[in-house]
Amino acid sequence: MTDHHAVTAPHWPAPAAPGPVDATVTVPGSKSVTNRALVLAALSAEPGWLRRPLRSRDTRLMADGLRAMGVEIEETASSPTLAAGTGEAWRVIPAPPQAPAEVDVGNAGTVMRFLPPLAALADGPVRFDGDPRSYERPLHGVIDALRTLGARIDDAKRGALPMTVHGSGSLTGGTVEIDASSSSQFVSALLLSGPRFNQGVEVRHTGRALPSLPHIRMTVDMLRAAGAQVDAPEDGGEPNVWRVTPGALLGRDLTVEPDLSNAQPFLSAALVTGGSVTIPDWPAHTTQPGDALREILSAMGGTYRLDEWGLTFTGGGRVQGIDVDLGDVGELTPGIAALAALADGESVLRGVAHLRLHETDRLAALAREINGLGGDVSETADGLRIRPRPLHGGVFHTYDDHRLATAGALLGLAVADVRVENVATTAKTLPDFPRLWSEMLGLDSAVEPAGERA
Numbered sequence: 067m068t069d070h071h072a073v074t075a076p077h078w079p080a081p082a083a084p085g086p087v088d089a090t091v092t093v094p095g096s097k098s099v100t101n102r103a104l105v106l107a108a109l110s111a112e113p114g115w116l117r118r119p120l121r122s123r124d125t126r127l128m129a130d131g132l133r134a135m136g137v138e139i140e141e142t143a144s145s146p147t148l149a150a151g152t153g154e155a156w157r158v159i160p161a162p163p164q165a166p167a168e169v170d171v172g173n174a175g176t177v178m179r180f181l182p183p184l185a186a187l188a189d190g191p192v193r194f195d196g197d198p199r200s201y202e203r204p205l206h207g208v209i210d211a212l213r214t215l216g217a218r219i220d221d222a223k224r225g226a227l228p229m230t231v232h233g234s235g236s237l238t239g240g241t242v243e244i245d246a247s248s249s250s251q252f253v254s255a256l257l258l259s260g261p262r263f264n265q266g267v268e269v270r271h272t273g274r275a276l277p278s279l280p281h282i283r284m285t286v287d288m289l290r291a292a293g294a295q296v297d298a299p300e301d302g303g304e305p306n307v308w309r310v311t312p313g314a315l316l317g318r319d320l321t322v323e324p325d326l327s328n329a330q331p332f333l334s335a336a337l338v339t340g341g342s343v344t345i346p347d348w349p350a351h352t353t354q355p356g357d358a359l360r361e362i363l364s365a366m367g368g369t370y371r372l373d374e375w376g377l378t379f380t381g382g383g384r385v386q387g388i389d390v391d392l393g394d395v396g397e398l399t400p401g402i403a404a405l406a407a408l409a410d411g412e413s414v415l416r417g418v419a420h421l422r423l424h425e426t427d428r429l430a431a432l433a434r435e436i437n438g439l440g441g442d443v444s445e446t447a448d449g450l451r452i453r454p455r456p457l458h459g460g461v462f463h464t465y466d467d468h469r470l471a472t473a474g475a476l477l478g479l480a481v482a483d484v485r486v487e488n489v490a491t492t493a494k495t496l497p498d499f500p501r502l503w504s505e506m507l508g509l510d511s512a513v514e515p516a517g518e519r520a
């Protein structure tokens with residue numbers, strides 16, 4: 067589908083830190099919140115607003131997928147009720163999902179998992195396709211569950227993309243058992259459209275430990291904020307069981323929080339350089355997994371302050387190794403692995419076997435690329451063991467993975483001559499990364515190559 071491999075350009079010379087950073091970095095909106103908000107707004111009974119949405123490849127794919135099914139999403143620079151300085155807003159005007167339609171999921175987990183349940187409500191065929199990597203990412207939990215709940219699906223490759231969901235205008239819904247140990251997004255996907263299934267939905271996870279629990283809590287919180295009735299394990303319910311009652315969703319006016327996982331490289335720069343970085347608008351309470359950075363980065367050698375200016379993290383002058391289970395916060399792993407490679411002691415990152423099926427096999431990619439710069443990283447059954455060694459420059463390959471690219475940038479702060487291949491892949495969730503990075507370092511952002519593939 068989208069040809070995002072067409073243009074290549076020189077590798078990005080990751081800038082070395084000129085000294086301790088001292089910067090305030092305004093991070094764009096959360097991918098996970100934006101894409102949930104779009105789905106919920108599309109399923110609502112009335113129009114809604116998203117303020118400060120993330121505009122990146124993954125959220126554009128979500129918006130375009132919904133548009134293909136008849137939802138109107140107007141992108142405005144301002145709105146009558148938008149306070150000055152709060153940026154742009156998207157207005158979502160819902161419509162019953164229409165078919166036939168074609169949806170390009172790119173390599174966005176949220177799009178490939180969250181939209182098929184919504185497509186099952188359309189009256190006709192909705193075809194899903196995406197980047198080659200999307201064919202390899204697990205989808206069986208969503209496909210099998212939708213069949214159990216009453217949908218007809220053609221998946222020639224059995225449990226994977228490309229596929230066509232043949233909706234009949236409504237879905238029976240009911241109880242379904244799934245093994246979501248390969249992706250929490252299976253659970254989120256079924257819950258998000260659950261209020262619109264005739265019998266609602268009860269999702270029972272059976273299988274090994276669920277990853278990314280904060281992301282499921284985000285789904286539950288956002289459903290409730292949109293008026294849905296949800297029973298969840300954390301409220302005293304049965305473990306690994308979620309229930310959504312059928313009912314109408316309200317159009318909301320939602321301001322999207324900054325993406326705390328995308329704050330990671332900037333906060334980490336404070337740790338690596340012994341400097342200080344402030345991220346404005348850090349939420350006091352959030353379900354975003356990136357909030358765990360406060361504790362994780364402190365354990366690696368810094369201190370933080372959360373006040374009216376946002377979150378300020380200050381490095382203590384050295385990076386310490388860490389032994390940590392990242393199962394809840396898997397998307398932070400590439401950045402923590404990069405920090406661990408610069409630490410003064412060994413690190414063990416656990417609980418993230420499912421990262422082998424993310425944008426790329428992240429465990430293999432991190433081991434290969436850090437070792438390519440002279441590091442000592444080995445894969446374990448469920449993560450990485452990282453022993454610091456003096457690193458040298460070289461090309462840091464990114465495998466179309468935005469978080470590999472930001473990990474390479476982080477290494478480049480401390481290691482001379484690191485060149486990040488395809489830095490433009492950061493556009494998946496953080497389109498302005500090279501500029502934000504250069505500005506944080508007080509450098510002229512003209513060092514970035516133009517026209518790399520996104």
Ligand SMILES: O=C(O)C1=C[C@@H](OP(=O)(O)O)[C@@H](O)[C@H](O)C1
Pocket residue numbers: 097098099175176248249250251254277278281282396397420
């Ligand atoms: O629901 C979400 O928004 C996400 C859930 C997680 O997926 P997995 O549970 O597949 O790791 C996370 O890694 C991904 O970046 C975003």
Ligand SMILES: C=C(OP(=O)(O)O)C(=O)O
Pocket residue numbers: 173174175176397424425469495
């Ligand atoms: C795993 C990630 O993304 P996706 O939503 O494509 O699963 C990620 O952003 O780290």
